[in-house]
Every structure is written in C-alpha cells, then in structure tokens.
Amino acid sequence: MRNGCARVKISVIxxxxxxxxxxxxxxxxxxxQDHGDLEAVVVNDGGxxxxxxxxxxxxxxxxxxxPSNGGVSRARNRGFHETSGELVLFLDSDDxxxxxxxxxxxxxxSDPAIAVLAVGHETVEDDVIRDKGLVLPTHRSEGLRTLSARDSFDxxxxxxxxxxxxxxVFRRRVVADAAGPEPFHTGLKIAQDTLMxxxxxxxxxxxxxDDKYFIYRVRPDSLSRNERRTLLERIEVMDICAATIRQAGGDPALVDLARxxxxxxxxxVARLLRxxxxRHGARRILAADLRHRFNWKSAVEYAATLARR
Structure with missing residues (x-):
C-alpha cells in the first residue's frame, strides 16, 4: 500500500x-479497489x-x-451491525x-482527528452509461478543504x-455517536441519508x-417522478434536524440553516403543485411553512396561489 494505511479495515455497505x-x-x-483491507456487504432487502x-x-x-422488504434504512442499519471496519462507506447499488x-x-x-471524508462525483444519466459504458474520472489534485458544521449545512x-x-467515508464511531446504533431513520423512505x-x-x-471519485447514476424518469416525494421528505428531515439541535442546545445558526x-x-414542492x-395543494404546503416560521419568499409565493388566472 502506498501510504502504509493498509491495516485500516474499510466496510462497504x-x-x-x-x-x-x-x-x-x-x-x-x-x-x-487498490486498498488492501476491505469488506463488502450486499444487503438484499427482501428482493x-x-x-x-x-x-x-x-x-x-x-x-x-x-426475509422481507423493510426499506433502505433497515438494510443499511443491518449492514452497519454486520460489519466491523473502523471506516464505513454506504454505497448505493447503482453508483x-x-x-x-x-x-x-x-x-x-490516518489522521485520527479527521472524522469524515467527502469526495466529488460525476453525475451521469443511465442511458449514457448504457450507450458509452462507464468512464471513471481520473484527475487527482488531492487538495482538501475543511467544512465546519455551518459550512456543511450551508x-x-x-x-x-x-x-x-x-x-x-465515515469513522464508524462517529456515525454511531452522532446518529445512534441504527443511524438511518426507518420512518423515512428517501431522505434518510440526508438526515444521517x-x-x-x-x-x-x-x-x-472536489476531485471526482465516483459516478452518481441517475435515471431522468425517476428524478421527475420522485422529486415531489423527495422534497416532502426533506421538509420532515429538516424539522427533525432543527428540533434535535435546538433541544440539545446546539448552534442556533445551524437551526436557522435547517429551517x-x-x-x-x-x-x-409548491411550484411543482402549481x-x-x-393551487390548493401549493397553498396548503406554503401555509404550513409560514406557520412554521414566517419568511417573505414563501409569503410571496403563497400570495401567488391566491391570484386569479
């Protein structure tokens, strides 16, 4: 191994x-992978x-x-329990x-003070991959920047x-400390990774x-089909996140960013509904948002739902 770090075990779930x-x-x-010590666990969620x-x-x-389909959160949590690597990567089955x-x-x-590494990606449509094959990015600057909590939220x-x-790639203990022994919320179907x-x-x-180390495969039809559900679940995620930070006496700026x-x-969501x-559905979503916390942008869009065409 080039860097003497082959001894660290990495679990890929x-x-x-x-x-x-x-x-x-x-x-x-x-x-x-050119890393020596890894385990890959595929968790089949009842399929x-x-x-x-x-x-x-x-x-x-x-x-x-x-034995049965319980959702991606349950599958990821099971993989988290069944693996032992000090470092963990939660990899989607189409990336x-x-x-x-x-x-x-x-x-x-290898620096014990670092908790998480995030890398860039290339977004590629599924049809392009099928036509031209997979072409993985190779440019490497290996430059790193540090994101504070506020930086990450923003x-x-x-x-x-x-x-x-x-x-x-996360340290296992960091995931458990921050999100619990079952780090993915089983009540969420789409945005559970965002919450974690x-x-x-x-x-x-x-x-x-910012170097691109993976290909994020997208299907255009699924993007448009799932966008509304994803956004609605992100609303729930931000409510959970803001409440968790507020109740723990965390940084008010993070609560504000979650809001x-x-x-x-x-x-x-309101624009998609309109x-x-x-218009009634859009009005309902915006009214709930304004009750949660007043903001002028939502107020202007709410007024637009009242206007006659």
Missing part, C-alpha cells in the same frame, strides 16, 4: 432491492437474491438476504467508485446533492475533496 442491472458494476468497482449473479467466491464479499477511493480515504483518515442548502453517502449526514456534520468537521432548507423544499394545476 450496499443495500439493494432487485437491482440486477446495476449491482454487478457497483460490486466490481468495490472489489477493484431476488443477488447470490445468483454475483461472484461470491471473493472472500471480501458477503451477501445478506433479508460506481473509482479504484483509488478507499486508499485515498485511508490516507486522509453547502447542502445551496447544493442538496453536494454530500452523498456514496462519496463519504446532517447529524454527523452537526458534531464533526468534514474534509472535502432555510425546509423553506427551500416547501417552495419547490405547475400541475393544484
């Missing part, structure tokens, strides 16, 4: 549910067992088949990591997809590299 079309490439990208098409002869790879991601993480996190406010679980990341960022600095993220999501001709 991959939840899946009938993702045969993408899971193979995801797992191969993990097993191709067709991937053991039938994955090569499980590699001793670093294990498949856990859950692909560059072969030097884990070795880079091991180097950065970054996620401005760019909601800036910090994604597939591009974050915010809870970790609240208590820890994050080292961020602002809530407002952004509420306004975006585009669909549902």
């Amino acid at each position: 991959i939840p899946t549910f009938n993702n045969e079309d993408t899971l193979g490439a995801t797992v191969r990208s993990v097993l191709a 067709r067992s991937p053991s039938g098409f994955l090569d499980i002869s590699d001793p670093r790879l294990r498949v856990i088949d859950l 692909v990591v560059a072969p030097d991601l884990l070795s880079f993480a091991a180097r950065v996190l 970054l996620m406010r401005r760019r909601p997809s800036a910090l994604l679980p597939s591009g974050m 990341i915010l809870l970790v960022a609240w208590k820890n600095e994050i080292r961020l590299s 602002r993220m809530r407002q952004n999501s509420a306004r975006r 585009q669909d001709g549902d």
Whole structure:
C-alpha cells in the first residue's frame, strides 16, 4: 500500500432491492479497489437474491438476504451491525467508485482527528452509461478543504446533492455517536441519508475533496417522478434536524440553516403543485411553512396561489 494505511479495515455497505442491472458494476468497482483491507456487504432487502449473479467466491464479499422488504434504512442499519471496519462507506447499488477511493480515504483518515471524508462525483444519466459504458474520472489534485458544521449545512442548502453517502467515508464511531446504533431513520423512505449526514456534520468537521471519485447514476424518469416525494421528505428531515439541535442546545445558526432548507423544499414542492394545476395543494404546503416560521419568499409565493388566472 502506498501510504502504509493498509491495516485500516474499510466496510462497504450496499443495500439493494432487485437491482440486477446495476449491482454487478457497483460490486466490481468495490472489489477493484487498490486498498488492501476491505469488506463488502450486499444487503438484499427482501428482493431476488443477488447470490445468483454475483461472484461470491471473493472472500471480501458477503451477501445478506433479508426475509422481507423493510426499506433502505433497515438494510443499511443491518449492514452497519454486520460489519466491523473502523471506516464505513454506504454505497448505493447503482453508483460506481473509482479504484483509488478507499486508499485515498485511508490516507486522509490516518489522521485520527479527521472524522469524515467527502469526495466529488460525476453525475451521469443511465442511458449514457448504457450507450458509452462507464468512464471513471481520473484527475487527482488531492487538495482538501475543511467544512465546519455551518459550512456543511450551508453547502447542502445551496447544493442538496453536494454530500452523498456514496462519496463519504465515515469513522464508524462517529456515525454511531452522532446518529445512534441504527443511524438511518426507518420512518423515512428517501431522505434518510440526508438526515444521517446532517447529524454527523452537526458534531464533526468534514474534509472535502472536489476531485471526482465516483459516478452518481441517475435515471431522468425517476428524478421527475420522485422529486415531489423527495422534497416532502426533506421538509420532515429538516424539522427533525432543527428540533434535535435546538433541544440539545446546539448552534442556533445551524437551526436557522435547517429551517432555510425546509423553506427551500416547501417552495419547490409548491411550484411543482402549481405547475400541475393544484393551487390548493401549493397553498396548503406554503401555509404550513409560514406557520412554521414566517419568511417573505414563501409569503410571496403563497400570495401567488391566491391570484386569479
């Protein structure tokens, strides 16, 4: 190993549910890592067992088949319990990591004062991957910047997809300390990773590299189909986050940033509803946001729902 960090064990947890079309490439990208000590655990959330098409002869790879579908949070939590690495990567089953991601993480996190590494990504549509294949980014500056809690919250406010679980390597104890022994909220179906990341960022600095170490695969149809549900769940996430920080006597600026993220999501949902001709639904979302905390942007959009066409 280039840096003498091969001794640190890294656990890669991959939840899946009938993702045969993408899971193979995801797992191969993990097993191709140039970091020595890793374990990859695929947690099948009640779907067709991937053991039938994955090569499980590699001793670093294990498949856990859950008896029923309980959601991605349950699958990730099970993987968290079933692994033992000091460092953890929660990798989505349709994303692909560059072969030097884990070795880079091991180097950065060899400093015990660093809690989390986040890296950049290339967003690629699924159709492009199918037509042209996977082309992983190779440019490496290895420059790092430090994000305070306020920096991380503000970054996620401005760019909601800036910090994604597939591009974050955590110290296991940091995840447990910040988000509990089951770090992913099982009552959330879409934005549970956002809540976990915010809870970790609240208590820890994050080292961020803008170098692109993974491919974030997107399906355009699913983006448009799930956008409203995602935004509605982000509203719930920001309420939970703000309440948690406030009750613990945390930084009021973080509470304010969580509220602002809530407002952004509420306004975006309202716009989608108005585009669909549902002014009543848009009004209801904005009214709830204004009751939560008055802000002029939501007030202006609420007034627009009252205007006659």
